[in-house]
Amino acid sequence: MxxxxxxxxxxxxxxxLALAEGPEVTAVAAIAENTGVPKKFLELILAELRKAGLVQSKRGPTGGYRLARPADAIPLAEVWEAVEGPLGAVVPVSGALRLSRSEESLHELWRELELELRAAMQKVTLAELRRRSQQPRTFEDYVI
Structure with a gap:
């Protein structure tokens, strides 16, 4: 997907921010450097996350961002919806637009899949994502 x-x-x-969780803020420049996200784009994203109540900001030379809630209280679905809008939202179809039977079926299937994705993302929190990121990677040995 x-x-x-x-x-x-x-x-x-x-x-x-979950990796640095605590009372201190993390500078935008540090987040950009550690994630590889362009700083200007990151600033726009962080502003949307702040507006959604997922992060808190501190202004000034020692400013930056921190999580607004504990990592285990922030599901990934909320992060997605803060920057992309609701998952599984019903897209209204105007009365003038008639869908064929197959188009209706596909429309309904996509909607169901988005709802399933949202339900799955609602179960996974930032704390779980952090835990997964800290696990040692195991690489399979393949012999060809």
Whole structure:
């Protein structure tokens, strides 16, 4: 499944803040450097996350961002919806637009899949994502 760059960058930024979780803020420049997200784009994303109540900001030379709630209280679905809008939202179809039976079936299938994705993302928190990021990677040995 494809994700927008914006939501991917939002997940990276939130993971970075979860890794640094605590009372101190993390500078935007540090988040940008550690995640590889362009600073200007990151600032826009962080502003949306702040507006959604997911992060708090501190202004000034020692300013930056921190999580607004504990990492275990922030599901990934909230991060997605803060920057992309609601998952599984019903897209209204105007009365003038008639869908064929197959188009209706596909429309309903996509809606169901988005609702399933939202339910799954609601179960996974930033704390779980942080835990996964800290596990040692295991690489399989393949012999060809």
């Amino acid at each position: 494809r994700r927008s760059q914006k939501v991917e960058h939002a997940f990276r930024a939130m993971l970075e």
